[in-house]
Amino acid sequence: QKEVEQNSGPLSVPEGAIASLNCTYSDRGSQSFFWYRQYSGKSPELIMFIYSNGDKEDGRFTAQLNKASQYVSLLIRDSQPSDSATYLCAVNPRADGLTFGKGTHLIIQP
Amino acid sequence: IAGITQAPTSQILAAGRRMTLRCTQDMRHNAMYWYRQDLGLGLRLIHYSNTAGTTGKGEVPDGYSVSRANTDDFPLTLASAVPSQTSVYFCASSDSGGLRDTQYFGPGTRLTVL
Numbered sequence: 001q002k003e004v005e006q007n008s009g010p011l012s013v014p015e016g017a018i019a020s021l022n023c024t025y026s027d028r029g030s031q032s033f034f035w036y037r038q039y040s041g042k043s044p045e046l047i048m049f050i051y052s053n054g055d056k057e058d059g060r061f062t063a064q065l066n067k068a069s070q071y072v073s074l075l076i077r078d079s080q081p082s083d084s085a086t087y088l089c090a091v092n093p094r095a096d097g098l099t100f101g102k103g104t105h106l107i108i109q110p
Numbered sequence: 111i112a113g114i115t116q117a118p119t120s121q122i123l124a125a126g127r128r129m130t131l132r133c134t135q136d137m138r139h140n141a142m143y144w145y146r147q148d149l150g151l152g153l154r155l156i157h158y159s160n161t162a163g164t165t166g167k168g169e170v171p172d173g174y175s176v177s178r179a180n181t182d183d184f185p186l187t188l189a190s191a192v193p194s195q196t197s198v199y200f201c202a203s204s205d206s207g208g209l210r211d212t213q214y215f216g217p218g219t220r221l222t223v224l
Contacts, residue, residue, distance in 0.1 A: 031210065032211075034212070034213075043215040043216060044215045046213075046214070049212055090153075092210070094209075096168065097145075099155075099169075101152060102150070102151070
């Protein structure tokens with residue numbers, strides 16, 4: 001059983017709209033949750049991290065965590081074409097490296 | 111500050127050959143990691159090191175070995191490469207290796223084994 005699940009997409013969103021990316025995880029002991037953005041042919045780049053239940057906002061990005069439902073999401077407001085990328089959800093259930101989902105491919109349509 | 115550097119950028123290798131992928135970081139991070147990324151499978155942890163002198167196995171360690179002689183370097187060795195090791199390899203590092211640590215990734219090495 002994969003520990004981190006994401007919808008692979010592609011998720012197509014009009015420019016200026018809100019993009020909503022979702023992720024579920026299986027290990028209830030997970031304490032930290034990360035969202036990385038990866039452009040084609042490039043390395044993952046950290047977008048957000050969240051440790052506590054609720055929302056965390058950073059500019060146009062909001063991470064949401066619900067530990068009871070084992071669910072973490074990323075909202076991107078005012079989506080731009082430059083946001084088109086693959087978004088990777090990662091959790092850290094043990095202090096030996098991250099467990100990643102397979103990623104959601106996001107396309108922002110101009 | 112360069113962050114994390116990896117070498118080579120890409121490599122084509124004959125099956126059965128030995129290959130070492132290099133990773134160096136200049137952030138004085140204690141923890142370092144090796145991942146491979148394959149289409150449809152995502153990023154998977156190969157080996158990790160929480161501090162110089164110690165290493166551990168990740169999800170897919172078979173066929174790979176690592177060493178951590180100092181803080182900055184974390185080479186990954188394929189003793190006898192096989193075609194299934196064709197992948198993109200990313201090295202990452204984090205400050206302490208704790209559960210709340212943020213990992214930063216190098217630019218990657220694209221390896222093709224024929």
